Amino acid sequence: xxxxxxxxxxxxxxxxxxxxxxxxxxxxxxxxxxxxxxxxxxxxxxxxxxxxxxxxxxxxxxxxxxxxxxxxxxxxxxxxxxxxxxxxxxxxxxxxxxxxxxxxxxxxxxxxxxxxxxxxxxxxxxxxxxxxxxxxxxxxxxxxxxxxxxxxxxxxxxxxxxxxxxxxxxxxxxxxxxxxxxxxxxxxxxxxxxxxxxxxxxxxxxxxxxxxxxxxxxxxxxxxxxxxxxxxxxxxxxxxxxxxxxxxxxxxxxxxxxxxxxxxxxxxxxxxxxxxxxxxxxxxxxxxxxxxxxxxxxxxxxxxxxxxxxxxxxxxxxxxxxxxxxxxxxxxxxxxxxxxxxxxxxxxxxxxxxxxxxxxxxxxxxxxxxxxxxxxxxxxxxxxxxxxxxxxxxxxxxxxxxxxxxxxxxxxxxxxxxxxxxxxxxxxxxxxxxxxxxxxxxxxxxxxxxxxxxxxxxxxxxxxxxxxxxx
Numbered sequence: 401x402x403x404x405x406x407x408x409x410x411x412x413x414x415x416x417x418x419x420x421x422x423x424x425x426x427x428x429x430x431x432x433x434x435x436x437x438x439x440x441x442x443x444x445x446x447x448x449x450x451x452x453x454x455x456x457x458x459x460x461x462x463x464x465x466x467x468x469x470x471x472x473x474x475x476x477x478x479x480x481x482x483x484x485x486x487x488x489x490x491x492x493x494x495x496x497x498x499x500x501x502x503x504x505x506x507x508x509x510x511x512x513x514x515x516x517x518x519x520x521x522x523x524x525x526x527x528x529x530x531x532x533x534x535x536x537x538x539x540x541x542x543x544x545x546x547x548x549x550x551x552x553x554x555x556x557x558x559x560x561x562x563x564x565x566x567x568x569x570x571x572x573x574x575x576x577x578x579x580x581x582x583x584x585x586x587x588x589x590x591x592x593x594x595x596x597x598x599x600x601x602x603x604x605x606x607x608x609x610x611x612x613x614x615x616x617x618x619x620x621x622x623x624x625x626x627x628x629x630x631x632x633x634x635x636x637x638x639x640x641x642x643x644x645x646x647x648x649x650x651x652x653x654x655x656x657x658x659x660x661x662x663x664x665x666x667x668x669x670x671x672x673x674x675x676x677x678x679x680x681x682x683x684x685x686x687x688x689x690x691x692x693x694x695x696x697x698x699x700x701x702x703x704x705x706x707x708x709x710x711x712x713x714x715x716x717x718x719x720x721x722x723x724x725x726x727x728x729x730x731x732x733x734x735x736x737x738x739x740x741x742x743x744x745x746x747x748x749x750x751x752x753x754x755x756x757x758x759x760x761x762x763x764x765x766x767x768x769x770x771x772x773x774x775x776x777x778x779x780x781x782x783x784x785x786x787x788x789x790x791x792x793x794x795x796x797x798x799x800x801x802x803x804x805x806x807x808x809x810x811x812x813x814x815x816x817x818x819x820x821x822x823x824x825x826x827x828x829x830x831x832x833x834x835x836x837x838x839x840x841x842x843x844x845x846x847x848x849x850x851x852x853x854x855x856x857x858x859x860x861x862x863x864x865x866x867x868x869x870x871x
Contacts, residue, residue, distance in 0.1 A: 446568075446628050447568065447570060447589060447628070449630065450570055450626055450627070450628055450629060450630035451570060451572070451587050451630070452630070453556070453629075453630030454555060454556075454570070454572055454624055454626045454630040454631075454632070455523065455572050455584075455585055455587065456523040456553035457497055457498040457499075457523075457552075457553045457554055457555040457624070458495060458496070458497055458498075458523070458555075458572045458573060458574075458585045458623055458624050459495065459496045459497070459498060459505060459520050459521060459522050459523070460493070460494075460495060460496075460520070460521040460574045460585070461493065461494045461495060461496045461505075461507055461511055461512065461518065461519070461520055461521075461530070461544075461622060462491060462492075462493050462518070462519045462520075462521070463491065463492045463493075463494075463511055463512045463513075463515035463517070463518045463519075464489050464490070464491050464515060464516055464517045464518075464519075465489070465490055465492070465513070465514045465515045465516055466487055466488070466489055466490075466516055467487070467488060467489075467490055468486070468487055489516075492510075492511050492512070492513075492515070493511075493574065493619055494507060494508060494511035494573075494574070494619060494620075494621045494622045494623075495507065495572075495573035495574045495585070495619065495620060495621060495622040495623030495624075495636070496511075496520060496544065496622050496623075497555050497622070497623065497624045497632065497635065498522070498552050498553060498554050498555060499554060499555055499557075499632075499662070500554055501551040501552050501553070501554045502551070502552075503545050503546045503547060503548055503552060504533070504543060504544070504545055505520060505530065505543070505544040505545070505546065506541065506542075506543060506544075506622070506635065506658060506662065507541075507542050507544060507621075507622035507635075508540050508541065508542065508621045508622040508635070508637055509535045509536065509537055509539075509540045509541055509542040510540055510621065511542070511621055511622050512532060512535075512542050512544070515532075517529065518530040518531075518532070518544065520544065520546050522548070522552065523553065523584070523585070526548070528546040528547065528548055529546070530544040530545065530546045531544065531545050531546075532544060533545050533665060533666070533669075534665035534666075534668075534669040534670055534787075535665065535670070535828070536661045536664070536665065536670060536671045537604070537828040537829070537832060538604055538605070538671070538738075538741070538831070538832065539604075539653065539657070539658075539661050539671070540601075540604055540606070540637060540653070541635070541653065541658060541661045541662075541665075543662060543665045543666070555624060555626075555631075555632045556629075556630060556631045556632065557631060557632050557655060557659065558626070558627050558629065558631030558632055558633040558655055559631075559633070559655075559656065560610065560633045560634060560654035560655045560656045560657070561654075561656055563592050563595055563610065563627075563633060564592065565591075565592050565593070565594060565595060566591050566592060567591060567592050567627065567628070568589065568590075568591055568627070568628050569589075569590060569591060569592055569612055569614055569625055569626065569627060569628075569633065569634075570587060570588070570589050570614065570625070570626050570627075570628075570630075571587070571588045571589075571590070571612065571614040571615065571616050571620060571623065571624070571625050571636055571650065571652075572585050572586070572587055572623050572624045572625075572626065573585055573586060573616070573619060573620035573621070573622070573623025573624070573636055574586060574619050574620070574623065575616075575617035575618060575619035575620045576617060576618060576619050585623070586620075588614045588615040588616070589614055590612050590613040590614030590615070590648075591612065591613060591614075592610060592611070592612055593611040593612055593613050593649075594610075594611040595608070595609075595610055595611070596608050596609075596729070597609040597610070597611045597651060598731065598734065598735060598738075600734065601638055605734040605737070605738055606637070606638065606651070606653070606738075607728075607734060607735050607738040607739065608654055608657065608728065608738075608739075609637075609638070609651040609652065609653065609654070610625065610633070610634045610651065610652040610653075610654055611649065611650070611651055612625060612634075612650050612651075612652065613648040613649070613650070614650060615648070615650070616636050616639050616650030616651075617639070618639075620636045620639075620650075621636060621637055621638075622635065622636070622637075623635070623636045624636070625652040632655050633652075633654070633655050634652025634653060634654055634655055635652055635653045635655070635658055636650060636651075636652045637651060637652060637653050638650070638651040639651070657742065660742045661742070664742075667787075668784075668786065668787060669785075669786070669787040669790050670784070670796070670828070670829045671741060671742070671829070671831065672769040672770060672771065672784055672829070672830070672831070673740065673741040673742075673769065673770050673831055674740070674741075674743050674744075674745055674766040674768065674769055674770065675709070675710070675766065675767075675768045675769065675770050676709065676710055676711050676740055676743075676764075676766065677705060677706040677709020677710050677711035677712055678702055678704075678705055678706075678709075678711045678716070679703075679704040679705065679706050680702075680703035680704040681700045681701060681702050681703055681722075681733065681736065682700065682701050682703055682733070683697075683700060683701070683732045683733050684696065684697065684698055684699055684700065684701055684721060684732075688701060692721060692754070692757065693757045694721060694754055694757070697731050697732060698721070698723055698730075698731065699721040699722050699723035699724075699730045699731075699732075699736075699753075699754065700721065700722050700730055700732065700733055700736045701719070701720075701721050702716060702717065702718055702719065702720045702721070702722065703718060704718060705717060705718060710764045710765065710766050710767070711764065713764060714751060714762045714763060714764035715762050716751070716753065716762065716764075717755070719755070719756075720753045720754070720755050721753060721754040721755075722736065722751060722752070722753045723752050723753060723754060724750075724751070724752035725739050725740065725743070725749065725750070725751050725752070726739070726743070726749055726750060727750075741831065743766055744766070745766050745767060745768070745769070746765060746766070746767065747765065747766075748763050748764075748765055749763065749764055749765065749766065750762075750763055751763065751764060770784075770830070770831070771783055771784050771830070772784075772801065772830075773830055773833070773834055775834075775837060777808075778807065778808070778809060779803065779804040779806070779807020779808060779809060779810065780800055780802060780803045780804065780807060780809060780810075780813060781800070781801050781802040781803075782798045782799065782800055782801065782819070782830060782833065783798065783799050783800075783801040783830070784798060784799075784829060784830035784831075785797075785798070785799050793818055793820070793852065795820050795826070796820065796826070796827065796828045796829060797818050797819055797820035797821075797827050797851075797852075798818070798819050798827060798829070798830050798833050799816065799817070799818055799819075800813055800814065800815055800816065800817045800818075800819065800851075801815065802815060803815055809860075809862065812860045813849075813851070813860070814853065816853070817851045817852070817853050818851055818852040818853070819833070819849055819850070819851045820850055820851065820852065821849075821850035822836050822837070822840065822847050822848070822849060822850070823840070823847055823848055841864060845863060845864055846861060846862055846863035846864060847861070847862050848860070848861050848862070849861075849862055
């Protein structure tokens with residue numbers, strides 16, 4: 401009996417040990433699983449969530465354009481074609497952003513400039529031919545359309561005006577052609593380094609740019625800069641680099657500006673500035689700043705105001721220095737032109753100015769767009785074609801809507817002529833025509849106009865004198 405009791409005690413003890421070992425094993429497994437789940441949960445950061453939401457809406461863009469190239473002297477000896485240009489195809493690769501699930505894609509204009517064909521590769525690997533809906537050359541933005549037959553993942557818009565310096569941002573795009581054959585975009589992370597940056601690139605002036613240290617490289621152009629919520633707050637456009645690659649200084653066009661441009665492209669085919677009525681203005685030089693008792697590089701000096709214009713109705717006068725419009729600070733001519741060209745119609749707009757050393761504030765309302773322009777001394781009026789009229793031509797340009805009898809150009813230019821190029825510069829819009837002509841008049845004595853009449857392409861030289869412009 402004693403032996404049996406000891407035996408039963410031993411069995412009970414062994415059973416208890418086994419039980420507690422099993423329970424301990426379960427607890428350890430549960431703890432290990434809980435730890436793994438916690439680690440997995442920790443990997444799902446806000447950045448990962450933002451990328452998951454935004455990256456499917458970022459696409460790869462490949463644009464093919466044909467250029468003519470003359471043979472070098474050495475090639476002439478080999479091929480005997482020195483006098484005949486050879487045609488070759490160049491491919492520009494960049495990024496784009498799906499802004500509408502039916503197939504509207506936003507990108508930079510310099511990616512698709514003069515393209516003969518454009519191919520878009522979306523996140524699931526499918527490729528589609530794209531058509532250009534319209535573009536704004538000066539803002540370096542273009543709107544494309546693809547017909548996929550299915551709904552696409554579209555980006556969610558954010559508010560670029562509410563950005564904080566130092567907040568996290570994610571750049572999504574296709575640098576260095578890495579997405580060729582693989583539609584998955586590249587993701588880099590950084591912060592908002594600065595806002596309201598401004599500088600000129602080629603013949604474009606960018607104002608109010610977002611600066612970021614998120615790595616942006618060639619091919620990222622047209623891609624998305626998103627906030628921590630995966631919302632679009634900028635379109636990656638420019639890098640500053642001494643090596644050609646990323647050095648932590650990239651720039652993006654604010655999303656709020658892009659939305660204004662898109663709205664005009666959809667409605668008019670391009671951006672048409674509102675009629676303001678400040679006929680002439682100039683930068684504030686160091687000498688002017690000293691005479692006006694203001695800081696150098698502050699605002700623009702008004703030289704002439706048109707009568708009965710919105711500017712005149714607001715009390716703006718010759719000699720005023722405009723330093724701010726709708727909260728945007730004016731550092732010079734570039735800022736002034738970039739801001740005023742996108743001002744809304746039928747809304748009160750605040751304007752800050754300096755008059756005789758004193759700060760003032762006024763308000764104006766813009767009512768019409770600048771559809772027409774009469775170059776001083778030319779004796780003709782030019783018009784911006786609407787979308788229906790522009791579709792009749794294969795390229796952008798302006799239309800002559802009136803020619804005065806006896807003017808210097810009335811014997812060669814007629815009403816209805818479509819001007820699409822001046823010298824080597826293509827005319828993208830009426831606004832761009834004004835900028836090109838003003839610059840040429842200041843620097844040259846003449847120019848050559850290229851125009852289309854009844855389907856026939858023609859050219860004519862225009863020369864200037866001090867008082868007018870004539871053939």
